[in-house]
Amino acid sequence: MAHGFHQHVAPPSMxxxxxxxxxxxxxxxxxxxxxxxxPLNNVVMLLIACTKATLVILFFMHVRWSSRLTWVVAMSxxxxxxxxxxxxGDYISRGWVPGTLR
Amino acid sequence: MPDHAEHFPGRIHQPPLVANxxxxxxxxxxxxxxxxxxxxxxxxxxxxVDASTLGMWVFLVTEIMFFGGLFAAxxxxxxxxxxxFAEASHHLNxxxxxxxxxxxIVSSLxxxxxxxxxxxxxxxxxxxxxxVATMVLGATFLGIKAIEYTxxxxxxxxxxxxxxWTGKHPQPAEIFYSLYFCMTGLHAIHMIIGLGIxxxxxxxxxxxxxxxxxxxPVEVAGLYWHFVDIVWIFLFPLLYLIGGHFTE
Numbered sequence: 001m002a003h004g005f006h007q008h009v010a011p012p013s014m015x016x017x018x019x020x021x022x023x024x025x026x027x028x029x030x031x032x033x034x035x036x037x038x039p040l041n042n043v044v045m046l047l048i049a050c051t052k053a054t055l056v057i058l059f060f061m062h063v064r065w066s067s068r069l070t071w072v073v074a075m076s077x078x079x080x081x082x083x084x085x086x087x088x089g090d091y092i093s094r095g096w097v098p099g100t101l102r
Numbered sequence: 103m104p105d106h107a108e109h110f111p112g113r114i115h116q117p118p119l120v121a122n123x124x125x126x127x128x129x130x131x132x133x134x135x136x137x138x139x140x141x142x143x144x145x146x147x148x149x150x151v152d153a154s155t156l157g158m159w160v161f162l163v164t165e166i167m168f169f170g171g172l173f174a175a176x177x178x179x180x181x182x183x184x185x186x187f188a189e190a191s192h193h194l195n196x197x198x199x200x201x202x203x204x205x206x207i208v209s210s211l212x213x214x215x216x217x218x219x220x221x222x223x224x225x226x227x228x229x230x231x232x233x234v235a236t237m238v239l240g241a242t243f244l245g246i247k248a249i250e251y252t253x254x255x256x257x258x259x260x261x262x263x264x265x266x267w268t269g270k271h272p273q274p275a276e277i278f279y280s281l282y283f284c285m286t287g288l289h290a291i292h293m294i295i296g297l298g299i300x301x302x303x304x305x306x307x308x309x310x311x312x313x314x315x316x317x318x319p320v321e322v323a324g325l326y327w328h329f330v331d332i333v334w335i336f337l338f339p340l341l342y343l344i345g346g347h348f349t350e
Contacts, residue, residue, distance in 0.1 A: 007148075007151065007221065009218065009221045009222060009314075010218070012215065012218065015211060015214050015215060015218065016211075019207065019208075019210075019211040022207045022210075023204065023207060026200065026203050026204060026207065026338075029338070029339050029343065030196065030200050030343070033196075033339070033343035041344075042344070045339040045340075045343060046336075046339070048339075049335050049336050049339055052332075052335045053332045053335055053336070056210060056328050056331060056332050056335070057328075057332070059214075060210055060211075060213070060214045060324075060328045061324070061325050061328045061329075062155075062321075066152075066155060067152050067155075067156070069152075069156055070152070070155055070156050070159055073156060073159045073160055073163060074159050074162070074163070076163060077159075077162065077163035077166035077167070078166065080163070080166065080167060080170070081166060081170050084170055084171075084174055085174070085177070088174055088177055088178060091178070092177070092178075092181050
């Protein structure tokens with residue numbers, strides 16, 4: 001080819017495998033919701049959701065093969081979410097430890 | 103009369119800009135013939151697609167912040183009313199929610215395969231077929247959402263003067279349904295915009311504009327579509343599955 005430009009092209013089988021994992025994740029989420037695990041229910045469903053989101057970002061959105069700069073920018077969004085939920089975690093956990101401000 | 107050159111020296115002495123362009127153009131076009139889709143401010147096609155991808159990710163970061171605020175509001179109100187939220191969530195139809203989750207995941211697969219078909223210079227028909235499949239699944243999602251919204255209107259579950267709740271926690275339930283409509287509504291608006299983008303991308307694919315050398319628009323549209331899918335991956339468990347469905 002005259003222009004010598006080649007991005008990574010993943011085989012279709014990779015897309016079908018990721019798709020299968022996402023469907024299994026969805027089934028697991030619904031199944032886990034029917035089991036009483038107390039507060040752990042939230043942890044389990046969010047862990048599955050985060051795993052699914054990671055699969056979509058890395059493989060469907062091609063971040064796995066993107067430039068370092070794209071990695072940094074994509075991660076900055078999630079780093080901001082981490083800051084946001086850390087602040088809210090502080091608000092929610094007030095009073096859990098005796099003596100802390102309510 | 104003072105001389106104009108005294109006030110605007112640059113105007114007189116600078117050579118006209120056109121002369122500079124003339125000096126650049128021959129080198130650009132004759133010595134390095136390039137792809138017709140390569141814009142002049144990029145060195146090559148690889149740099150161009152990297153720049154477009156990066157730009158789309160910057161937009162998606164603002165989208166993460168946009169939805170992040172709503173998820174934060176959800177967390178604060180759910181923390182304040184855990185039982186009320188569980189009771190309200192119990193009235194959402196898990197089956198419709200789960201079917202819609204599967205529909206969106208399948209649409210993400212067809213979207214990824216649409217991008218891939220452009221990457222390998224598949225025939226225009228194949229590219230358009232994957233894009234149309236993605237659009238059909240997106241429309242299916244919105245149709246199911248419309249069925250669910252109709253049900254909420256029929257049962258007076260839309261926050262406002264007509265909101266009625268027979269359970270123990272009417273006020274938290276109204277807050278839950280406010281968040282439900284804000285979050286799924288904003289998500290549905292993104293889906294509708296996505297369908298608009300896909301019709302443009304589908305038309306471009308039909309006109310044979312994408313091949314292994316140039317597929318940036320379909321790649322970038324795919325990033326948007328997958329992002330909207332990711333938002334739903336979180337919305338589904340947080341809205342539909344917190345109702346203690348094991349109590350049935």
